[in-house]
Amino acid sequence: MKAAFGHMGTLTPVIEMILEDLGHQPITPNRPTRQTLALGARYAPEFACIPFKIVLGTYVECLQRGADTLISGGGYGPCRAGLYGELHGRILRDLGYKFGFIFFWPPLRKPVHFFRQLKKLKGTHSWSYLWITIKKGYDKQVILDDLEMLAQRIRPREHKYGSTSRAFEQAYSIMRQAKTASEIRKAGKEGHEIMIAVPHDQSLQPLKVGVIGEIYVQLESFANFFIEEQLGQLGVEVRRSIYLTSYARHDVLSTKGDMASRKLAMPYLAQKVGGHGQNSVGDIIRYSKLGYDGVVQLAPFSCIPEIVAKSLVPQLSKDFGIPVLTLFIDEQTGAAGIKTRLEAFVDMMEQRRSKGCQGDGVTDNL
Ligand code: SF4
Numbered sequence: 061m062k063a064a065f066g067h068m069g070t071l072t073p074v075i076e077m078i079l080e081d082l083g084h085q086p087i088t089p090n091r092p093t094r095q096t097l098a099l100g101a102r103y104a105p106e107f108a109c110i111p112f113k114i115v116l117g118t119y120v121e122c123l124q125r126g127a128d129t130l131i132s133g134g135g136y137g138p139c140r141a142g143l144y145g146e147l148h149g150r151i152l153r154d155l156g157y158k159f160g161f162i163f164f165w166p167p168l169r170k171p172v173h174f175f176r177q178l179k180k181l182k183g184t185h186s187w188s189y190l191w192i193t194i195k196k197g198y199d200k201q202v203i204l205d206d207l208e209m210l211a212q213r214i215r216p217r218e219h220k221y222g223s224t225s226r227a228f229e230q231a232y233s234i235m236r237q238a239k240t241a242s243e244i245r246k247a248g249k250e251g252h253e254i255m256i257a258v259p260h261d262q263s264l265q266p267l268k269v270g271v272i273g274e275i276y277v278q279l280e281s282f283a284n285f286f287i288e289e290q291l292g293q294l295g296v297e298v299r300r301s302i303y304l305t306s307y308a309r310h311d312v313l314s315t316k317g318d319m320a321s322r323k324l325a326m327p328y329l330a331q332k333v334g335g336h337g338q339n340s341v342g343d344i345i346r347y348s349k350l351g352y353d354g355v356v357q358l359a360p361f362s363c364i365p366e367i368v369a370k371s372l373v374p375q376l377s378k379d380f381g382i383p384v385l386t387l388f389i390d391e392q393t394g395a396a397g398i399k400t401r402l403e404a405f406v407d408m409m410e411q412r413r414s415k416g417c418q419g420d421g422v423t424d425n426l
Pocket residue numbers: 109110111139140141274275334335336360362363364365366
């Protein structure tokens with residue numbers, strides 16, 4: 061099959077490798093652009109959230125490049141992620157595209173359905189071969205996550221503007237070419253060496269910001285206006301609340317989610333509200349306890365889980381003395397507006413640090 065999938069952060073080299081190992085031809089999605097979003101927004105219902113629109117646009121691009129199968133997954137619970145597969149499929153078929161759809165629900169929620177979908181994907185290969193292939197993909201993702209974290213640490217300390225991002229792109233491309241287990245290990249070491257060779261000042265103690273919120277806008281740089289690069293280049297060390305492997309551990313291989321952050325959220329929000337809404341509440345508390353200077357909450361416009369979390373932000377910010385910037389994002393959001401808000405937020409955190417004071421620093425773009 062000529063299989064396509066959505067683009068989300070550094071997942072592409074992993075899915076691409078798994079598909080090749082299983083004898084399929086991956087129609088690898090390009091990184092989303094304004095055009096991708098415009099395509100998705102043209103065909104999606106107006107109320108749909110931005111991840112839905114970007115992924116829809118990506119599917120159209122891949123189908124136009126010859127994909128005959130789409131591979132996707134969806135969340136479970138009170139949010140629209142559960143409708144993604146059905147809705148994407150209907151819209152694309154109404155547009156006249158013909159394709160097969162392999163849609164994965166979380167395995168522990170619908171195990172029979174999950175294994176049926178896996179069977180379609182594995183074709184004539186054995187289950188043990190499939191397991192080895194997926195395990196190799198997971199190991200590759202662990203390294204890609206580590207490289208991302210390294211980039212987040214080095215970027216605010218770099219001597220030359222942009223050198224970390226360039227090194228990361230080089231490491232990413234080496235990882236993408238690595239296909240066997242030994243090639244992956246070797247590429248990981250090489251990528252690590254490339255990253256730490258970036259001239260930077262280890263003694264700096266930059267501002268630290270936790271990025272929290274909805275998974276897609278956290279992981280996909282295009283969707284979040286390259287917020288990690290922007291903050292890094294403003295001299296801020298970033299740590300996200302979600303990485304692909306932590307998501308796999310907490311939300312795919314478990315039904316409980318990230319319990320550490322959910323437990324922290326309990327006094328404020330005692331139940332799951334879909335997506336990562338409850339986690340966003342807990343993550344603000346977590347980053348405050350870790351001594352971070354601030355938190356940026358990324359929320360697709362009209363995303364109910366993040367709107368619920370946002371309603372608690374003023375109280376959390378006051379109780380835990382940590383400033384929180386909430387950025388609601390849709391296709392109308394402009395890069396200049398995001399940049400200005402980030403600059404103002406960084407300015408405010410710098411002042412707070414220099415005064416050693418705490419207080420309510422809540423700000424948002426609504
Ligand atoms: S979590 Fe929010 S953005 Fe993500 S699918 Fe659900 S409603 Fe949409």
